[in-house]
Structure formats: structure tokens, C-alpha cells
Amino acid sequence: MKLRVLSLFAALAILTACETAPTTGDSGAGKGAQTTVKQATPGSKEDFIANVGDRVFFDYDKSDLRADAKGQLDKQAEWLKKYPNAKALVEGHCDERGTREYNFGLGERRAKSVVEYLKAKGIAAARVRMVSYGKERPAVLGSNEAAWAQNRRGVTVVE
Amino acid sequence: MLRKLLVIGLMFLAQPALAEVRIDITQGNVKPLPVAITDFQGVKGSEGQLGQDISRVIAADLERSGLFKPIDKRAFIQSAESLAVQPRFGDWRQINAQALVQGRVEVQPDGRLRTEFRLWDVYAEQQMVGQAYFTSPTNWRRVAHIVADAIYKRLTGEDGYFDTQIVYVAESGLMTRRVKRLAIMDQDGENHKFLTDGSDLVVTPRFAPNLREITYLSFYRNTPRVYILNIDTGRREVVGDFPGMTYAPRFSNDGNKVVMSVSVDGNSEIFEMDLRTRRSMRLTDHPAIDTSPSYSPDGSQITFNSDRGGTQQLYVMNADGTNPHRISFGDGRYGTPVWSPRGDLIAFTKMKSGTFYIGVMRPDGSGERLLTEGYLVEAPTWAPNGRVLMFFRQRQGKGAGGDSFKLYSIDLTGYNERQVVTPMDASDPAWSPLIP
Numbered sequence: 123m124k125l126r127v128l129s130l131f132a133a134l135a136i137l138t139a140c141e142t143a144p145t146t147g148d149s150g151a152g153k154g155a156q157t158t159v160k161q162a163t164p165g166s167k168e169d170f171i172a173n174v175g176d177r178v179f180f181d182y183d184k185s186d187l188r189a190d191a192k193g194q195l196d197k198q199a200e201w202l203k204k205y206p207n208a209k210a211l212v213e214g215h216c217d218e219r220g221t222r223e224y225n226f227g228l229g230e231r232r233a234k235s236v237v238e239y240l241k242a243k244g245i246a247a248a249r250v251r252m253v254s255y256g257k258e259r260p261a262v263l264g265s266n267e268a269a270w271a272q273n274r275r276g277v278t279v280v281e
Numbered sequence: 282m283l284r285k286l287l288v289i290g291l292m293f294l295a296q297p298a299l300a301e302v303r304i305d306i307t308q309g310n311v312k313p314l315p316v317a318i319t320d321f322q323g324v325k326g327s328e329g330q331l332g333q334d335i336s337r338v339i340a341a342d343l344e345r346s347g348l349f350k351p352i353d354k355r356a357f358i359q360s361a362e363s364l365a366v367q368p369r370f371g372d373w374r375q376i377n378a379q380a381l382v383q384g385r386v387e388v389q390p391d392g393r394l395r396t397e398f399r400l401w402d403v404y405a406e407q408q409m410v411g412q413a414y415f416t417s418p419t420n421w422r423r424v425a426h427i428v429a430d431a432i433y434k435r436l437t438g439e440d441g442y443f444d445t446q447i448v449y450v451a452e453s454g455l456m457t458r459r460v461k462r463l464a465i466m467d468q469d470g471e472n473h474k475f476l477t478d479g480s481d482l483v484v485t486p487r488f489a490p491n492l493r494e495i496t497y498l499s500f501y502r503n504t505p506r507v508y509i510l511n512i513d514t515g516r517r518e519v520v521g522d523f524p525g526m527t528y529a530p531r532f533s534n535d536g537n538k539v540v541m542s543v544s545v546d547g548n549s550e551i552f553e554m555d556l557r558t559r560r561s562m563r564l565t566d567h568p569a570i571d572t573s574p575s576y577s578p579d580g581s582q583i584t585f586n587s588d589r590g591g592t593q594q595l596y597v598m599n600a601d602g603t604n605p606h607r608i609s610f611g612d613g614r615y616g617t618p619v620w621s622p623r624g625d626l627i628a629f630t631k632m633k634s635g636t637f638y639i640g641v642m643r644p645d646g647s648g649e650r651l652l653t654e655g656y657l658v659e660a661p662t663w664a665p666n667g668r669v670l671m672f673f674r675q676r677q678g679k680g681a682g683g684d685s686f687k688l689y690s691i692d693l694t695g696y697n698e699r700q701v702v703t704p705m706d707a708s709d710p711a712w713s714p715l716i717p
Contacts, residue, residue: 183592183614218675221616221630221659222484222709223529224586224593226498226505227542227549227570230526234547252547253503254526258482260456265656265677265684 165205167280174201177261178236180274183220185231187239191276195236198278199243212236213277214254215261217270222256229254236276250278301409302379302402304348304437313350314436315377316343317403320354321384321396322361331421332386335396338425339382341469342443343432345690346669347697352378373403380409382432394418398428400435410435422471423716430715442664443468446713447671448486448495451475452686452706463497465512468664468712470702476510485660488713489532496520496530496539507541509556521554521561529572533580540564540583542572551585553600564602575619575627576600577644584608584618584627584644595629597644608646617660620644622714623667626693630659630672639672641693652695662712668693671701673708 162168170176175198178191187195202208214233216225233252240250260273304314318340321332343349358372364383373381384398397413410431414424423444430441451464463476463486477483482500489496495510499517507520507527521527525544532539536556543552543563551565551574565571569589576583584597590607595618598605609615613633620627624644631638631651637658640651657675664670671690678684686708688701701710 218657219635220632221573221586221593223542223573224570224588224616226526226528227544227572230544230547230549231570237547253505254544255500258459258484258500263456 165208170198170201170208170278170280174198176279177275177277179271180232180276182217182270182274183228185214185228185235187235192239195239196243199240199245202240202245202249209249209281210240210251211279211281212240212250212252213259213279214252215259215273215275215277216257217273218257218260218265219270220257222258225256226254229256232274232276236278240278301405301407302436311348313344313348314379315350315352316380316382316432317352317357317373317376317378318343318382319357319361319364319384321386321398322365323386325388327418328386328388331394331418332384335384335386335421335425335428336382338422338469339429339432342426342429345469345699346433347692348433348437352376368401368403368406370401370403370406373401378403380432380436382428384428388418389415392417394421394424396421396424396428398431400432422467426467426469439668440666440715442666442669442712442715444716445665446488446492446716447688447701447710448476448488448713449673449688449703449710450484450486450708451703452708453479456684463495463510464703464707465495466703473704476512485529485709487531487711490534490536490714492713492716494532494536496532496541498528498530507539509539520556521552521559523552523561527552529574531575533576534578535580540574540576542574551583551602562602564598564600565605566602573617577620578622578624582620582644584620586616586618595627595642595646597627608642608644609649610646611649619661619663621663621667622665625667628661628663628670630661639670639691641670650695652691652693653689653698658689660709662710664690664712665714671710671712673710675708 162172175194178194212233214229216229237250237252262269262272318336320336323329323332340351344351356376359369381401381403387395389395393415395415399408400410402409426444429443433441445468448465451462454460460479461483462479463483466473484498486495486497493512499508505526507530508517510517520539523543527541527543530539530541538553538555540553542549549570549572551571552561552563554561567589569587571587573586574583581600587596593614593616594607595609595615596605596607613631615629615631617630618627626641628641631640636654638651638654639658639661642649655674656677658672661670661672673688676685686706688707688710691698
């Protein structure tokens with residue numbers, strides 16, 4: 123499920139790159155990667171989504187980082203160090219199986235887990251802000267465990 | 282602003298009754314009281330139509346409460362003309378009416394509408410209430426609700442709740458890009474109006490006690506903050522100046538304060554903000570999530586939601602933040618505590634084994650009762666008389682998406698659950714106090 127979502131984002135990134143290609147012209151193509159699959163400008167939002175992965179997932183009513191999440195955030199930290207001008211907004215999200223207000227608190231806590239981890243990996247506090255969306259912005263539709271698992275997430279949005 | 286209604290009492294004709302008609306609402310499932318609600322009479326121009334409309338709204342209010350059964354008008358024996366002179370109680374007993382409502386509307390020379398009504402005890406053959414109201418004809422719905430409240434109060438002994446409004450969140454679009462707007466309407470769904478245009482995500486609106494202001498959470502500029510919206514001017518103002526997210530606001534019952542959650546470096550604490558001095562006071566200091574605060578009616582205590590005990594549970598503390606103590610000890614998670622306007626109960630949302638419930642318990646945590654359940658039911662709000670609750674219900678769509686969100690009202694006893702009709706999907710209802 124997770125892989126499918128990531129590949130979907132990769133596809134979106136390609137679409138974006140294709141759409142913008144004519145306006146960026148040759149200079150963009152020259153800077154771009156060697157294959158058509160990796161056209162996202164290095165250091166861009168699209169590059170981050172396609173080649174690093176922008177999200178980590180949480181267990182029900184939990185905000186501590188799972189082992190797979192830490193691996194993902196290591197990659198994010200690495201990328202953020204490589205592009206020191208990039209700033210990020212970390213969004214905390216919840217599934218729909220909680221009350222709205224509590225979920226704002228839980229989303230905030232999840233965002234904070236991500237931010238604290240990135241800071242511990244050497245990213246300056248000034249570069250990462252956070253926001254909680256609670257259960258207001260699910261990533262995928264559906265009222266089942268597979269959908270809920272995708273929606274309990276922390277998303278690092280490169281700004 | 283609605284014009285003030287002038288109310289005068291009509292003369293009581295009768296002596297005290299021996300055994301007057303009365304609904305005992307201490308019981309759970311009461312048998313609705315048969316009541317004859319006749320068309321209010323008018324003579325000139327639009328008066329007749331106004332009279333019929335007013336009677337229809339009164340009957341609908343009383344019927345919806347589940348405590349009254351308006352009798353089909355086609356069964357009436359005594360004619361309106363004859364009734365206007367004097368009720369023939371035998372005619373009304375014959376169709377099993379326990380109470381009789383009659384009235385008259387008249388547009389005054391100054392343009393004001395005079396609405397007069399009388400409530401009769403059919404068996405005791407006595408007038409129970411007689412009143413007249415003066416207001417602008419455009420206010421006829423309010424007059425109807427006020428009459429319905431007077432009838433409700435006289436026959437149940439408790440205050441009515443029909444002359445009230447609901448503010449809620451109107452929803453549309455896919456869940457992943459949901460559009461949410463604040464909307465306001467009369468308690469019966471009429472006079473529906475949008476308060477925001479949907480460009481910003483908004484949730485959890487709550488009335489100020491004067492009904493002229495709403496406090497709510499808006500994601501304006503993707504920065505979630507508590508706002509106060511003035512309904513008359515349309516002006517909105519952020520509450521407090523906090524670096525982090527603010528959410529879950531509620532007014533105090535005197536309207537001078539807002540209590541809400543403030544994210545302090547990523548952790549939710551409860552703060553009270555005095556709207557007069559603009560000073561804020563921190564009430565909780567705990568690494569847990571502390572949210573959903575709600576004042577007791579006298580303002581001396583606050584119930585709130587916290588996961589300081591491991592999972593989200595209900596707590597009560599003094600209004601200054603001292604003596605926080607847990608009150609929910611049942612099986613499951615608890616959220617959204619709301620103190621009853623009567624002070625005797627706290628309503629909540631409960632989650633257990635994948636099912637959501639709306640329930641009530643006493644402020645000391647005893648006497649937990651669950652009123653309704655579903656895939657997701659959430660956010661109870663009290664009618665001002667503390668007898669009826671409203672909440673929202675999410676129904677799962679088939680497959681991905683297609684979920685529906687609707688408002689429902691339910692009696693405190695768990696009976697008489699009814700959908701509140703809204704033009705589109707709806708959530709986060711807040712019931713107003715009686716309109717001042």
C-alpha cells in the first residue's frame with residue numbers, strides 16, 4: 123500500500139516536470155537528470171517527494187516514530203543538509219477514528235516527533251515549522267484499516 | 282439583530298385546577314400528549330396566512346420534541362369562528378385532545394404584528410396560559426417558537442428550547458479536499474445562512490451567550506488559530522497572540538472569557554483568555570494533550586479531555602486550573618466533554634472497540650449512560666434546557682468516499698433521535714442559548 127502511494131507521487135512529480143519543461147527550456151533540461159524518469163530539479167520540492175519520500179506513518183493514537191519512519195527521516199535529514207536553503211513545513215495528520223479536537227493535539231504531537239528527529243539529525247530549528255491538520259485532510263479515501271494507516275502520517279513539505 | 286418582542290399577559294379566567302394536564306418527563310419513553318393546535322385567526326389581508334403559518338411552526342416544534350402529538354386538523358369539530366367566542370370543551374374531549382391552543386393575529390395600524398394565544402386545559406376547562414406578543418411581521422417565526430416554548434414550559438414544567446439557533450459546519454467535496462463553511466440556522470433548520478465562504482478550513486464553531494459572536498478554529502493562511510466572528514458586522518478577530526496553534530475554543534457563560542487549547546512548543550495546554558483585559562492564563566501544565574475545555578454553568582469548574590492517564594479520558598478541574606481529576610473510568614476512550622446548562626451532567630463522545638457513542642455522566646463520573654452509537658457519532662451539544670442534545674453522525678460510504686455527515690437531535694433519555702435537515706453535509710453543531 124505504502125509503495126503504491128509513493129510511486130503515485132513519483133508519477134505526479136514526472137507530470138509536473140513535463141508540464142514545466144517547455145517554460146524552463148534548455149537550461150532546465152541541461153541541469154536535469156540523465157533519464158526521463160528523474161526530471162525533478164535537484165533540490166526542488168518534486169525532487170524531495172520523488173527521490174526521498176515526504177511522509178512517515180504512525181500507529182493508532184501513537185506519535186512515537188516507528189523504525190521504518192526513522193529510516194525515512196534519516197533520508198530527509200540528509201537531503202535537507204544537502205540543500206541548506208530549503209525550508210520545510212511538517213504536517214501532522216490523523217485517521218478519522220478519533221474526536222476532532224483531540225486529533226488536533228495528536229497531529230501536533232506527530233509533527234513534533236518528526237521535527238525533533240530532524241533537529242537531532244542536525245537540521246536547524248529555524249528551517250522546520252510544524253502544523254497539525256488533525257483528521258481534516260486525509261491522504262486517501264476510505265473507511266478501512268488500509269486507508270487509516272495511510273492517513274496517520276507526518277508529511278514534510280519542502281517550501 | 283432581531284427586534285425585541287413585547288410580551289403582555291392575558292387575563293387568566295380560571296381558578297386553580299384540581300388536576301391539571303401535565304407531562305411527566307421524568308420517565309424515559311413518554312406517550313406524546315395529544316394536543317389540538319388550531320390555526321391562529323386573522324381577518325385582514327395576509328393575517329389569515331400568517332396565522333396558519335404560525336400554527337404550523339408551533340405544531341412542528343412540539344411534535345419534534347417527541348412529547349406532544351398534534352391532532353390532525355381535519356378531526357376538529359368546533360369551528361374557528363365558534364372557538365373564537367368560547368371553547369366547547371366537549372368537542373375537544375371527543376377527539377381526545379388534552380390541551381387546546383388557539384390564537385389570533387392582527388397587523389396593527391403602526392405595522393406591528395400582534396399575536397395572541399391561549400392554551401386551554403380541555404379536561405379542567407381552564408385557561409393555562411394567555412399571552413400577546415408585538416413584533417414586526419417578518420418576525421413571525423420567532424413568535425411561533427416563543428409560543429411553542431410557552432406551551433412546552435406550561436405543560437412540562439421545564440424551559441423550552443425552540444427559540445434558539447444552531448451554528449454548525451456545512452461540508453462538501455471529497456474528504457481529501459473537504460470544503461467547510463460556517464452556517465447558522467434556526468433550531469428547526471429555517472433561516473439558513475452561510476457565515477463563511479469556504480475559502481478557509483473552519484471547524485468547531487460555538488456561540489457567545491449573546492448569540493452575536495461565534496468562536497471557532499480557522500486555518501486562514503494555513504495557520505490554525507482561534508477566531509471570534511461578529512455575526513452582525515462580519516468582522517473576525519484572532520483570539521490571543523500565541524506562536525503556536527490554538528484550537529477547541531468555548532466561551533464562558535458570561536461571555537467574558539474564551540477557554541481553549543494552545544500548543545506550547547508542540548504540546549497542547551489549556552489557556553483561558555479574558556476578552557476584556559486580553560490577558561491569558563495557563564490552566565494546565567502537563568506533557569499530555571489537554572483539550573476540549575468546557576465551563577460548568579456557574580463558571581467555577583472546567584471539564585476537559587486529556588490523555589495524561591495513557592488514553593484520552595475526561596477530567597474536571599477548578600476554573601483556575603487547580604485540582605484536576607479524572608472522572609471517566611469506563612472501558613474505552615472518551616472525548617469532547619460538554620457541561621450541561623443545568624449543571625447536572627457532562628455529555629461526551631466515547632470510543633470503544635471500533636464503535637462511537639454519545640453519552641452522559643454526572644460531573645463526579647457516576648451514572649454513565651450511552652444514548653446512541655454508530656460508526657462515528659461525535660460532538661454533543663446541549664439545548665439550553667439541558668434535556669435535548671444534538672450531535673453529528675458520519676455514515677460510511679460504499680468503498681472509497683461517499684461518506685455522509687448529518688446532524689441529529691436526541692432526548693436525554695436516549696429516545697426520539699431525529700435528523701436535523703441541512704442543505705448539505707453537516708458537522709460540529711452548537712446549540713445556542715434562548716435568544717435574548
